[in-house]
Structure formats: C-alpha cells, structure tokens
Amino acid sequence: MTGSDRQPASAASGSRLEPLASSPTAVLSVTGLTKHFQQGDTRVDVLKGVDLDVAAGERLAIVGASGSGKTTLLQLLGGLDLPSSGKVTLMGQAVGDLSDAARGELRNQALGFVYQFHHLLPEFTALENVAMPLLIRRTPVNEAKERARELLNRVGLSARVDHRPAQLSGGERQRTAVARALVTRPSVVLADEPTGNLDGNNARQVFELMLELNREFGTALVIVTHAPELAAKLQRTKTLEDGRLV
Numbered sequence: 001m002t003g004s005d006r007q008p009a010s011a012a013s014g015s016r017l018e019p020l021a022s023s024p025t026a027v028l029s030v031t032g033l034t035k036h037f038q039q040g041d042t043r044v045d046v047l048k049g050v051d052l053d054v055a056a057g058e059r060l061a062i063v064g065a066s067g068s069g070k071t072t073l074l075q076l077l078g079g080l081d082l083p084s085s086g087k088v089t090l091m092g093q094a095v096g097d098l099s100d101a102a103r104g105e106l107r108n109q110a111l112g113f114v115y116q117f118h119h120l121l122p123e124f125t126a127l128e129n130v131a132m133p134l135l136i137r138r139t140p141v142n143e144a145k146e147r148a149r150e151l152l153n154r155v156g157l158s159a160r161v162d163h164r165p166a167q168l169s170g171g172e173r174q175r176t177a178v179a180r181a182l183v184t185r186p187s188v189v190l191a192d193e194p195t196g197n198l199d200g201n202n203a204r205q206v207f208e209l210m211l212e213l214n215r216e217f218g219t220a221l222v223i224v225t226h227a228p229e230l231a232a233k234l235q236r237t238k239t240l241e242d243g244r245l246v
Contacts, residue, residue: 033086048243061231064240112181171202
C-alpha cells in the first residue's frame with residue numbers, strides 16, 4: 001500500500017466505518033535509526049541502529065526495561081521527533097524529508113496515537129475530543145460528529161458522549177482516547193503504555209478493545225508495553241535492548 005492507495009480526507013469522511021484493505025507491504029518502515037542526546041559534555045546514545053517493518057494490519061509489541069528508549073522510538077516512528085541518523089518511511093514517504101507542516105499533515109492522515117495518560121482536552125466533551133482530528137482535516141462539523149458518535153458507541157460510550165473528561169472514569173477516558181486515535185481510520189496506531197494508568201480490569205478491557213478494533217478496521221497496531229502478558233496477545237514482540245530491537 002502506498003500513499004496513493006488511501007482516500008483523501010474529503011472522500012473518507014462518510015459516516016460508515018469500514019475496514020482498511022489488508023496488504024503485505026510495510027506501511028511503516030525504519031532503517032538504521034539512531035538517536036543521541038547531549039548531556040553537558042556527555043553524549044547519550046539511546047537508539048543505536050534500529051531496523052523495523054510494520055505490515056498493514058499487523059499487531060506488534062515493543063517491550064524493554066524502563067529507560068531503554070521505547071518512548072523515544074515511538075516518537076520517531078510517529079514523526080514527533082527526528083532521528084540523529086537513519087530513515088523513517090510512513091506510507092511510502094520519507095518522514096525526515098518533509099517540512100514540519102507536511103509531517104503534521106501526514107500524521108493526521110496516517111497515524112493515530114494512544115498514550116498512557118489520555119491527553120483529552122478538558123474543556124471539550126468526549127464527542128468533541130473524538131471529532132477533533134477530523135475537524136483538523138476540515139471535515140464538515142456534522143460529518144465529524146456523526147463519525148465520532150458512531151465510534152464512541154462502538155467503544156461502549158454512547159451514554160457519555162456529552163460528558164467532559166473530568167466526568168468520565170479512567171477507563172472511559174482511555175476508551176475515548178482509543179476512539180479519537182481511530183476516528184480518522186489511520187494506517188497505524190502507535191500506543192505508548194496505553195493501559196499503564198489503569199487498574200487490572202480496565203486495562204484488560206481497553207487492551208481487548210484495541211485488539212478488537214485492530215481486527216475490525218485493519219489498522220496496524222504498535223504498542224509499547226512493560227506488561228509481558230499483554231505483549232503475548234500480539235502477533236509478534238520486539239525487545240529494545242542496548243539501543244537495538246532484538
């Protein structure tokens with residue numbers, strides 16, 4: 001699948017949620033990825049040559065010790081930061097070759113993000129939070145809200161659409177964040193410890209929901225997690241160790 005295979009935002013703004021077509025082609029690929037930071041006179045090498053391909057619809061876990069660079073890697077995969085060297089290719093486009101504005105547009109078109117802390121906008125309702133990525137695409141307001149409402153219903157929050165984040169439980173906030181990540185029908189969802197802030201029961205429910213939606217919509221899922229029992233439910237697991245994926 002290449003960038004030309006995806007519908008433009010205007011054509012993809014219908015109300016019915018449809019699965020993406022599956023493809024053996026990598027939708028996200030990185031080669032020779034390195035990242036280092038300077039701390040005074042000391043250079044800290046976090047990533048030391050990461051290679052990774054993620055296929056359409058794949059479910060991948062990235063595990064590793066605390067401080068191993070998992071979040072840094074996820075930020076590079078999502079174009080939120082640029083590597084010291086190496087290449088990130090998303091939907092056939094070299095992320096490092098794009099301007100800041102073009103990277104932002106590609107993220108909005110092709111990626112969804114779920115974080116450990118939901119990062120919902122507190123002044124907006126659940127419906128408005130989920131619709132926001134579509135509104136950024138300039139999807140008509142009524143269409144954006146219709147799709148957001150349908151997806152919130154899909155994650156079991158039909159009765160909570162008009163509630164603000166402070167009125168939702170932790171599990172409900174994270175379900176809203178999952179709906180927001182999927183509302184644009186992205187090619188890839190990047191999740192950084194998406195259940196790390198939830199109790200055991202809510203964590204399992206949110207995780208199973210993400211897997212269910214992955215199977216239904218065909219969106220590739222890359223999850224950073226420290227929980228081996230969750231990683232074991234995905235198709236494959238990579239361990240980040242000494243700056244490399246093994």
